Amino acid sequence: MKLKLDIDALNEDFFEDAFLLGIIVTAKSYRFCWQVNNVLGYNFRLNTDINIEIQKKGRRYFFPVYQHTESVTDINHYIYHNQYDGEYLLPEFKHMDFLWLVKGGVPPYNYAQQIIQSVKQINGVQLVAELTNEKIKTKGNLVF
Incomplete structure (x- = not known):
């Protein structure tokens, strides 16, 4: 009997409570x-x-992940660097330098917008945008 891992289901589970x-x-x-x-x-x-x-192409590419866990909730924040040595973690978003994943728990209403407004205050930030699941073609690259 062969068991087959359903990668699509795994990806959907990972992103179920995330933005x-x-x-x-x-x-x-x-x-x-x-x-x-x-x-x-x-x-x-x-x-x-x-x-x-x-x-890829016989080479290995490493993308660092920074993590922050909120002490009061079960919400975890992950910042991924989207580029390493000419390759991209999410090639469909080559123009993005970083990806900020918020996952777990039940985030407060309008939480994504609150983070977007806060990050825009940081010196050097040019753009912050929510990336919808439908637009992410290689979301499996973010799963750890």
Whole structure:
């Protein structure tokens, strides 16, 4: 008997209680997360246990993931760097420098808009936009 892993179902489960923001900013990943922490009061830290690795064209590409967990709720925040050495985590969003995934718990009403407005206050941020599930073709690349 063969068991087959349903990747589509796995991806849908991962994104069931989540939303994704795309961010264009001139800062490097460590600098951007430092700004988010200091300006907005988050506590993002590099989580080396969930770094994303993609193999393409005989090469390996590594995408760092920064994580912040809200202490009062079960909401987790993840910031992914979208580009590494000429490859993109989400190629359909090449223009986005970072991807901010909010997952878990029940976020308060209008939570995505609150984060968008806050991130726009950070120096160097050019754009923050919510990326809808229908537009994300390679969402499996974000699953850890």
